[in-house]
Amino acid sequence: MTPTTEVPVPTVAVIGLGYIGLPTAAVLAMHGADVVGVDVNAATVDAVNRGEVPFVEPDLEIAVSGAVAQGRLRAETKTPEADVFIVAVPTPFTGDHAPDLAYIEAAADGIAPRLRGGELVVLESTSPPGATRHMADRILAARPDLSLDGTDGRPVLHVAHCPERVLPGRVMIELVTNDRIVGGLTTEAAERAKALYAMFCQGEIMLTDAVTAEMAKLVENSYRDVNIAFANELSVIADKLGIDVWELIELANHHPRVNILQPGPGVGGHCIAVDPWFIVDAAPQEARLIRTAREVNDAKPAWVVRKTLDAAAGRDALTIAALGLAFKSNIDDLRESPARHIVADVADALPRSEILVVEPHVDTLPAELANRGNVVLVPLDDALARADLVLLLVGHSSFAELGDASAARRFDIIDVVGGRGTSRRAGPPAALGSK
Ligand code: SAJ
Numbered sequence: 001m002t003p004t005t006e007v008p009v010p011t012v013a014v015i016g017l018g019y020i021g022l023p024t025a026a027v028l029a030m031h032g033a034d035v036v037g038v039d040v041n042a043a044t045v046d047a048v049n050r051g052e053v054p055f056v057e058p059d060l061e062i063a064v065s066g067a068v069a070q071g072r073l074r075a076e077t078k079t080p081e082a083d084v085f086i087v088a089v090p091t092p093f094t095g096d097h098a099p100d101l102a103y104i105e106a107a108a109d110g111i112a113p114r115l116r117g118g119e120l121v122v123l124e125s126t127s128p129p130g131a132t133r134h135m136a137d138r139i140l141a142a143r144p145d146l147s148l149d150g151t152d153g154r155p156v157l158h159v160a161h162c163p164e165r166v167l168p169g170r171v172m173i174e175l176v177t178n179d180r181i182v183g184g185l186t187t188e189a190a191e192r193a194k195a196l197y198a199m200f201c202q203g204e205i206m207l208t209d210a211v212t213a214e215m216a217k218l219v220e221n222s223y224r225d226v227n228i229a230f231a232n233e234l235s236v237i238a239d240k241l242g243i244d245v246w247e248l249i250e251l252a253n254h255h256p257r258v259n260i261l262q263p264g265p266g267v268g269g270h271c272i273a274v275d276p277w278f279i280v281d282a283a284p285q286e287a288r289l290i291r292t293a294r295e296v297n298d299a300k301p302a303w304v305v306r307k308t309l310d311a312a313a314g315r316d317a318l319t320i321a322a323l324g325l326a327f328k329s330n331i332d333d334l335r336e337s338p339a340r341h342i343v344a345d346v347a348d349a350l351p352r353s354e355i356l357v358v359e360p361h362v363d364t365l366p367a368e369l370a371n372r373g374n375v376v377l378v379p380l381d382d383a384l385a386r387a388d389l390v391l392l393l394v395g396h397s398s399f400a401e402l403g404d405a406s407a408a409r410r411f412d413i414i415d416v417v418g419g420r421g422t423s424r425r426a427g428p429p430a431a432l433g434s435k
Contacts, residue, residue, distance in 0.1 A: 009033060010196065013082035013114075015107045017044050017075060019333070020124060020164045021088030022053065023060055023171045029067035031200040036082065037075040038110070048075035056332040056361060059172040079110035084196055087111075087135070088124040088164065090270070097277040099128040101135075108135045112142035117155025120192045124164050126217050126271060128278040132161040132210040136185055148185055158189035161210045162197060163217035168269070169331050179203035183213025221275040222290050227261045228272070229293035232300045235263035235416075239307075246418040265393050265416045266300035266338030268327025273297070273336050301338040304391070304416050305345045311389055311412055317352040321387035321411075323380070323402070324394020325359040325366075329417075332361035339393035340366060346391075347372045356383040360398045387411050392419070 009032050014025040017039040029035040039045050047054045051065030067073035079085070089103035104125060111121060121139065123132045136159040140146060147154040161183045166174040180197050182205055184190025190207045197205055208216075231249065238245035249260045267273045276294050280287045312318055327337040334340060347355050347369070355375045357365060362377075369375045380399065384390070388411055392402065395417040402419075 010083040011036070011081075012084045012086060012196075013038055013080055013111075014086045014088060015079060015110065016087065016089035016103070016125070017041075017048055018088065018090070019055065019057065019168060019171070020166070021086070022048065022064065023057065023166070023175055024086060024088060024124065024164070025073055026060065026063040026067050027172070027175050027200045029070075029072035030063055033072070033199065035067070035073045036080050037073065038077070038079050039075065040077060042077055045075040045077050048073070057171050058169065063172060079107075079114055081114045081116070083119060085111050085119065085121045086124055087122065091125045091127055091131070091274075092270075093274055093277050093281075098281050099131070099278050101127075101131060104131060104135050105138055108138040109142065112139045115139070115143055115146060115157060117146055117157070120158040120160070120189065120196065122193050122196070123159075123161045126163055126221070126275055126278075127161065127214050128218070129211050129214050129282050131214060132159060132183070132185060135159070148189075156188075158184070158186065158192050159210075160184040160189045160193035161213045162193055163213060165217065165220065168328075168333060176200055176202055180205045181208060181213045181216050182206070183208045183210035185210050215279075218275045218279050221272045222279055222293070224261075225267060225272050225276050225297060226289060226293040228264070228267055229296040231261045231263045232266070233296050234260070236300075236303055262418060263416070264300070264338070265304050265342055267297040268335075268337040268339075269333070270335050301341045302345070304338075304342050304393075304414070305349065307414055308342075308346050308389070308391060309349055311414055312350060312353070315388070317354075318350065318388045319354050319356060319386050320346065320350070321356045321358060321383035321390045322346070323358045323383070323390065323392050323399050324396055325357060326361060326394050326396070329395040330397055334359075334362065334366060340369065342391070342393060343369055343375060344372065347375050356387060358383045358399075360396060384411075389414070392417055395419070
């Protein structure tokens with residue numbers, strides 16, 4: 001095993017208190033670091049300073065409230081001086097699927113004036129190849145008195161990339177147990193970052209260069225996207241051929257070397273639907289399969305809308321229950337959620353119908369749905385009691401009674417998640433669109 005460089009208990013500034021930054025800040029604080037979380041959103045900063053978490057993630061609030069109560073974690077809107085800076089800000093793409101590094105650049109601009117020399121800056125945000133170098137170049141442009149390797153006797157700034165790999169809903173477990181990839185702009189930067197993550201990470205910490213670490217993260221999510229695209233394409237083919245795709249996949253997966261993923265309403269979230277485009281942008285001619293997978297997954301919500309309109313055909317004013325708005329089961333995260341787009345498009349296509357949305361993890365509808373006039377948020381019981389047509393869009397475990405309700409009261413069901421999280425899974429296979 002490579003020996004790690006010993007560092008004293010560090011002060012750490014975590015820039016960006018979102019789904020990755022806040023858990024990382026809390027875990028570091030729990031393991032002895034003195035942590036300041038930094039966020040441009042004053043409401044987020046205030047919430048964290050009260051020990052509260054502005055989003056749902058199992059076990060996070062107890063960690064944050066404990067760390068704040070012990071004086072190990074506090075939040076600010078301005079970047080302070082620190083030994084270590086962890087950048088965990090969004091990396092969205094622009095309208096033409098090119099990466100937008102504006103948040104990374106803003107974080108770099110906040111860090112640069114705080115440096116004294118000798119600090120470690122770790123980029124955790126999922127990033128296109130070259131982003132870590134870009135962040136370092138931006139800091140050094142503002143601070144030409146520093147260098148990456150001590151050239152000309154200038155004090156050193158250590159810069160590394162350590163991509164986050166945690167699964168929303170399991171963040172507090174996976175932060176500790178997942179293996180980590182650390183890519184340094186220099187070997188010493190990688191070693192220092194490894195020592196930092198070794199404070200809490202029980203998995204293996206593997207060292208490489210920064211651009212390989214950047215690509216490794218993108219490749220992981222692209223691998224998943226391509227495999228989900230295969231499942232989604234199968235669901236469309238199976239529907240055309242009158243085959244139950246869930247039974248088909250279950251049977252094929254009995255082969256010892258086949259493991260087909262689950263079709264769904266499309267791919268949501270802010271990672272898998274975004275990251276593959278960074279590879280396409282970096283190698284547009286070569287990344288043919290990766291681009292096609294994105295297109296297949298992006299086309300799935302429109303296919304679900306078409307199936308819904310087919311099921312509604314001939315009936316004028318329907319009551320349609322849409323179960324689930326989150327981007328996947330058992331979380332409250334509605335960002336980049338295919339279910340949201342499906343509900344909006346169905347509401348527009350059937351203006352005389354009422355759409356009863358059931359999403360147990362939120363109290364209010366997103367504005368773009370609430371403003372439509374024929375979309376309301378209701379409890380599951382109400383929706384099932386009134387619906388003519390049920391769209392099962394997300395496999396939340398709280399939809400488990402759907403199977404029983406379906407037996408008690410007949411309604412059409414369009415099930416795009418194969419009853420995942422519902423009791424129907426235990427029953428006989430039912431083809432999409434069947435009663
Ligand atoms: N989905 C399917 N069928 C499946 C699996 C997922 O349709 O069989 C859909 C989900 O419903 C969801 C989307 O794909 O809409 C993505 O969900 P996910 O659970 O596959 O992944 P994320 O986006 O929550 O988290 C991913 C993870 N990456 C991988 O599993 C390779 C996580 O480890 C990363 O840390 C995270 O992206 C990230 O932040 O990049």
